[in-house]
Amino acid sequence: MAEVSGPKWCERFPGSKSPDALLPDFRGRLLAFISAMERGGAGVVVTATYRPPERAYLMHWCWRIANGGCNPGDVQQMAKVDIDWTHRGDGAAARAAAGAMVQAFDLNYAPALDSNHCHRRAVDMTIGWHDTLSVLDFEARERHIKSTPRDGSNRELIQVGATFGVFKLAGDPPHWSDDGH
Ligand SMILES: [Zn+2]
Numbered sequence: 659m660a661e662v663s664g665p666k667w668c669e670r671f672p673g674s675k676s677p678d679a680l681l682p683d684f685r686g687r688l689l690a691f692i693s694a695m696e697r698g699g700a701g702v703v704v705t706a707t708y709r710p711p712e713r714a715y716l717m718h719w720c721w722r723i724a725n726g727g728c729n730p731g732d733v734q735q736m737a738k739v740d741i742d743w744t745h746r747g748d749g750a751a752a753r754a755a756a757g758a759m760v761q762a763f764d765l766n767y768a769p770a771l772d773s774n775h776c777h778r779r780a781v782d783m784t785i786g787w788h789d790t791l792s793v794l795d796f797e798a799r800e801r802h803i804k805s806t807p808r809d810g811s812n813r814e815l816i817q818v819g820a821t822f823g824v825f826k827l828a829g830d831p832p833h834w835s836d837d838g839h
Contacts, residue, residue, distance in 0.1 A: 659742075660740045660741060660742035661740060661741060661742060662741075662742045662745050662746070662751075662755065663720065663730075663741050663742065663743050663745070663752065663755045663756060663759060664755040664758060664759065665758045665759055665761070665762035667716055667741060667759060668716070668759055668762040668763050670712075670713075670716075671710045671712040671713040671716070671739075672710075672713070673706050673707070673708060673709040673710065673713055673775070674706070674707045674708040674709075675704055675705060675706060675707060676704075676707060676708075677689055677704060677707055677781070679707045679708035679778060680707050680708065680778045680779070680781070681777075681778045681779055681836075683836075684778070684779050684823075684824075684835075684836045687822045687823040687824055687836070688781055688822075688824055688834075690796070690822055691796075691818075691819055691822040691824045692704075692783075694793050694794050694795070694818070694822075695785065695787075695791070695793055695815075697793070697794070698787070698791045698792045698793040698794075699787055699788070699791065699792075700785055700786065700787040700791055700793075701784075701785070701786050701787065702783055702784070702785050703783060703784045704781060704782070704783045705782045705783060705784060705832060706775060706781065706782035706832075707775070707778070707780075707781050707782075708775060708776075708778050709773060709775035709776050710776070711736075711776050712736065712738055712739050714769065714770070714771060714772070714773045714775065714776050715736045715739060715771065716739065716741070716759065716763075717763050717765060717769040718768075718769050718770065718771040719733045719743065719756075720756040720757075720759035720760050720763070720765075721756075721760055721765055721768050721769055722768075723743060723752065723753060723756035724753060724756040724757040724759070724760045725760070725768070726768070730743040730744040730745070730749070730752040730753075730756070731743075731744050731747075743756070766830075766831070767829065767830040767831075767833070770839075774835040774836070774837070774839055779835050779836045779837070780833060780834065780835035780836075780839075781824075781833075781834050781835070782832035782833050782834075783810065783832055783834065784809075784810070784832055785809055785810040785815070786808055786809050787808050788808070789804075790802050790803060790804045791803040791808070791815070793815075793818055795817075795818045795821040795822070796821035796822045796823075797821060801814060801817075801818055803815055803818075809831075810826070810831060810832060810834070811826075811831055819834060823836060824836070825837060825838035826838060827839060
């Protein structure tokens with residue numbers, strides 16, 4: 659029998675935090691970008707790289723049920739994920755369990771069902787620095803970033819990332835990929 663949804667599902671189908679799990683081409687560009695930021699004094703912490711499709715499925719649908727008004731009974735089934743989103747038809751329990759999964763996944767942005775993470779072409783990373791970040795872009799031009807915020811949403815830093823072929827997804831603070839999605 660299918661097992662009801664809830665935070666215990668969030669530990670199954672774990673994702674990777676290692677750049678080694680990414681496609682070689684994107685991994686090379688990402689490591690060069692991270693190295694350039696770190697040489698300039700930024701702190702960079704990679705929090706997610708590869709995501710199994712089963713994990714993307716759980717993340718996508720718990721968000722949709724908790725925040726998107728999706729009817730739990732309308733969620734498609736997925737092979738290898740024997741989950742009961744409906745809690746045997748108890749709508750309040752189903753939405754509460756989906757909300758607890760959103761918390762456990764620490765989601766702040768609607769996760770795509772077919773995410774670039776599943777294709778080893780995306781990374782989530784937390785970036786920060788103090789004062790001015792001096793960084794060499796891919797063309798070896800030195801950039802002095804004095805603007806704020808001093809994090810991954812900084813517009814000048816996003817331009818530097820693009821020179822490496824690492825593109826920001828607007829609105830999803832930690833997320834970068836090889837095409838900006
Ligand atoms: Zn992401």
